[in-house]
Amino acid sequence: MSGRINVMAPWLGHEEADALAEVVASGWVAQGPRVAQFEHEFAAAMQAPFAVATSSCTTALHLALIVAGIGVGDDVVVPSFSFIATTNAVRYVGANPVFADVDAMTGNLTSETVSAALTPATRAVIAVDQGGVPVDLDGVRAAADPRGVVVIEDAACGAGSTYRGRPVGAGAEITAWSFHPRKLLTTGEGGMLTTRREEWADRARRLREHAMSVSAADRHASVLAPAERYAEVGFNYRMTDLQAAVGLVQLARLPEIVARRREIAARYQAAVADIPGLRTVADPAHGSSNFQSFWVEVGEDYPLDRDELLRALARADISARRGIMAAHRQPPYRALTPEAGLPATERLHDGTLILPVYHQLTDEDQQRVIAVLRSAGGERA
Structure with missing residues (x-):
């Protein structure tokens, strides 16, 4: 054994450090030209x-709901x-979350599960795109669009995933993204x-900066700064140029990151294909996943339950995680x-775990993970 295997690790290098140093040397570290770029x-x-750009995906979701007109x-x-955070953002605007179940294979909403959850008061x-698996956006919109219900895509995990040959989020009216580690x-x-709506983008830009009529960057660029107005209550949801400088380097790395993660997932x-009782996440027919989270469902045919398998991995100094949470x-x-419950949600929450996947994961370390899965399942490693 050669040491602990973490469940994830960001891929950062000297390019990001150099980009940060350039911003520090420039003297402009708050929201400014790097954010715009x-x-x-x-x-x-x-x-x-x-x-x-915003301070988090949660704040992006909050702004998305506001500019889409969702409220009390x-x-x-x-x-x-x-x-x-997906549910919390709804509460932030005084609206009511209504839980829908998900598809047991993908972990995502479907046209059928959305239709079952719609109410006369549904506005959004x-x-x-759970764990990077692309949601069937066309199916969800087929249920929502005829009723004038706006669809907001939460692509927190989705950068690098595709839906019908395009990046996830490309077909949505509005999408929120995360750059958490x-x-x-x-x-x-x-x-x-x-x-896709310019007026929504313009309002979101104002709201992230206390709803000022003149941005901080524009005021700084002026010798005599124009007077600003505050037409509504805004927020401090800004990204810094320090963060954006790192983001620009990371964006250039994205194709390589996705390719490596898909190699590890494959x-x-x-x-796992020949181990009875284990099922892995996979690409849906309508797109490709970046495998931000690689989850395995532990079924009745496997000798251990999910928590027992987590403990077996931990004994081998391998850090895995319980699957996606169930907010309800x-x-x-x-x-x-809901009265009918959320059976697929609860099945996935109770029966899945997330395996280590990150760019620097070596073949030898991945083989250690696989060996535990096979030996715990009574198979030869």
Whole structure:
């Protein structure tokens, strides 16, 4: 054994350090020219007309709901099978989360699960590309569009995944992205909002900066700064140029990161294919995953249950994680559990674990992980 294997690690190098040093030397470290450049290049890469950098994906979701006109008394359909931020953002605007179940194979909303959760007060659906698996956006929109319900794509995990030959998020009216260190593309903390609507992008830019009529960058560029106005209540949701400088380097790395993760995922899939009781996440028919999270479902035919397998991996100094959370089981949202329950959500939450996948994972370390899966399942390593 050669030491601990972590479940993830960001891929950062001297290029990011050099980019940070340039920003520090420039004297402009807050939101400024690097942020504007990052917005431009990210929008081009994701085939989105407009991009607005933010402090996190959560704040991007919050702004997306605001600019889409969602507010007090509105219902918003969300998957419980997602990080709790997806649901929390709905509460931030005073709206009501309504939980929909997910497809048991992909972990994503479908046209059928969304349709079952729609109410007369539904104004929006937040569709998540869970773990990087692309949601069937056309299916979700088929349920939502005829009722005038806006679909917000939560692509927190989705950078580098594709849907029908295009980047995820490209077909959405508005999309939120994350650059947390657990994501493929990181700025430490940070997020992005992309949209096809210029007026939504313009308002989001104002709102992220206290709703000022004149940006800090424009005021700084003027010897005599123009007077600013504050037409509505805004927020401090800005990204810094330090973060954006790292993001620009990471964006250039994205194709290589995706290719490496798909290579690691393919090796796991091949190794697990003949182990009874284990099922791995896979590409759906409508797109390709970046495998931001590589999860395995532990079924009844496997000798150990999910938690026992996690302990077996831990004994081998391998850090795996329980699968995606179920928000409806958390104290703030238990009362919102639908009467019919969320059987696929609970099955995936209770029966899946996330295996180590990151760019620097060696073949030898991956083989250690595979060996535990096989030996614990009674197979020869």
